[in-house]
Amino acid sequence: MADGSSLLKVTIDFDQSHLFFPNIIHWILAILAILIAISYGPKLLRKAKSKVDKSGEKAKKVDWLRLLGTLVITIVYFSLMESVGDIFPNMGLGFLLTSIPFMFLLSMLYVHEPTRREFVTISLSSFISPLVAWYVLAQVFNISLP
Incomplete structure (x- = not known):
């Protein structure tokens, strides 16, 4: 490469480097929360609704x-x-x-x-x-x- 850059050269911006892993964790948690909501949300809502209907009482x-x-x-x-x-x-x-x-x-x-x-x-x-x-x-x- 003419400009001297290389695929093996790594530069670190130390002013922002501490944000790397928290951003990864935020995205992982957000994806997991969405997956949990999609997987278990409808079943939990049906279960909560059926409990209210069967008992005749209002939820707390x-x-x-x-x-x-x-x-x-x-x-x-x-x-x-x-x-x-x-x-x-x-x-x-x-x-x-x-x-x-x-x-x-x-x-x-x-x-x-x-x-x-x-x-x-x-x-x-x-x-x-x-x-x-x-x-x-x-x-x-x-x-x-x-």
């Missing part, structure tokens, strides 16, 4: 607060993680600083009437768990976190 009410709250908190968590990580680049603090409130809010959402003891337990676990995960992944194994 959906807890919309927790369902929508979980969706909103999760979307905000993933949306903010990279932005916060950009403030402190290459330190994994985007993961750490967004995981603490994410875990706290999600846990509080699912506790119906939190006691003082439950509040303290949730607070401690919301702080300690992401801190341990961040330390092990980012510091011990040197894995790049957002």
Whole structure:
């Protein structure tokens, strides 16, 4: 080849290289979710409909607060993680600083009437768990976190 390029030459864009495997995983999960929905969806819908018809009872009410709250908190968590990580680049603090409130809010959402003891337990676990995960992944194994 006249320009000196070769099929054996590999160039890596290190600014984007950390996105390679997450993109592969996203596509695999999306394809699997579609396959599961196609394979089992109709059967599950028929089964749910027949249970309602046979028992004569309505299906249980959906807890919309927790369902929508979980969706909103999760979307905000993933949306903010990279932005916060950009403030402190290459330190994994985007993961750490967004995981603490994410875990706290999600846990509080699912506790119906939190006691003082439950509040303290949730607070401690919301702080300690992401801190341990961040330390092990980012510091011990040197894995790049957002």
